[in-house]
Amino acid sequence: MTDVATFDMPAAESVSIIDVPLALPRRLAQGMSGTGNRAKPREKHDFYRSPPSVAQGLLSVERFMGPIHEPACGDGAISQVLEDCGHTVVSEDLIDRGFGAGGVDFLARTRAPGNCPNLVTNPPFALADEFALHALELGYAHICLFARLAWLEGAARHKKLWRKHPPSRIWVFSKRQTLWRGDEPSPGKGGTLAFAWFVWQRGFPGTQMAWLP
Numbered sequence: 001m002t003d004v005a006t007f008d009m010p011a012a013e014s015v016s017i018i019d020v021p022l023a024l025p026r027r028l029a030q031g032m033s034g035t036g037n038r039a040k041p042r043e044k045h046d047f048y049r050s051p052p053s054v055a056q057g058l059l060s061v062e063r064f065m066g067p068i069h070e071p072a073c074g075d076g077a078i079s080q081v082l083e084d085c086g087h088t089v090v091s092e093d094l095i096d097r098g099f100g101a102g103g104v105d106f107l108a109r110t111r112a113p114g115n116c117p118n119l120v121t122n123p124p125f126a127l128a129d130e131f132a133l134h135a136l137e138l139g140y141a142h143i144c145l146f147a148r149l150a151w152l153e154g155a156a157r158h159k160k161l162w163r164k165h166p167p168s169r170i171w172v173f174s175k176r177q178t179l180w181r182g183d184e185p186s187p188g189k190g191g192t193l194a195f196a197w198f199v200w201q202r203g204f205p206g207t208q209m210a211w212l213p
């Protein structure tokens with residue numbers, strides 16, 4: 001792990017975010033599952049579980065000081081990995097999934113809970129832009145959102161999010177990650193989409209990117 005104050009990007013490469021109007025493939029425009037099961041409509045409230053490798057990958061490159069807010073915790077897939085590594089985590093979700101506090105709409109929050117300086121989550125895909133903008137507005141010092149790599153695309157999103165708030169770092173998973181659709185009893189085939197952690201950290205302007213092994 002790397003200390004926040006002396007963050008050192010391994011083999012990082014600076015990138016400029018440019019406005020390239022890439023067309024989304026139809027299947028992505030209709031709804032991205034990340035589970036390999038595209039015949040079904042998306043899960044209500046976008047409940048897709050992260051495998052442990054998602055949070056483990058983040059912890060291998062980012063260091064957190066102070067408690068962490070997981071505002072869309074689902075049944076605790078990310079929170080549990082963070083807690084196992086000794087972090088204090090405030091876990092919440094819109095839906096009570098038997099972990100953390102249920103019935104909490106992150107987008108209705110007017111401040112970070114318990115003075116958490118950090119936010120880490122895999123947000124509902126349909127609300128990823130809103131989650132990012134709201135987290136930035138609430139003023140967390142360190143924000144990490146897990147999303148598909150294609151989240152970078154789109155002229156409208158560029159205008160409202162990336163151009164105004166370029167992330168400090170983007171950690172691209174070199175191995176595709178399998179997310180588990182929450183209303184299914186076991187993981188589907190998955191592994192069909194590329195994901196990354198998008199990180200905003202106060203005091204780290206500009207965007208760097210690197211790959212997670």
Ligand SMILES: C[S@@+](CC[C@H](N)C(=O)[O-])C[C@H]1O[C@@H](n2cnc3c(N)ncnc32)[C@H](O)[C@@H]1O
Pocket residue numbers: 045046047048049050071072073074075076077078092093094095097104105106107121122123124125127
């Ligand atoms: C993609 S799942 C991620 C679950 C968990 N973080 C994980 O990685 O396994 C997104 C979660 O966001 C929750 N959610 C959807 N809208 C929300 C909102 N407005 N506020 C808080 N949670 C919300 C859903 O109930 C769902 O559990």
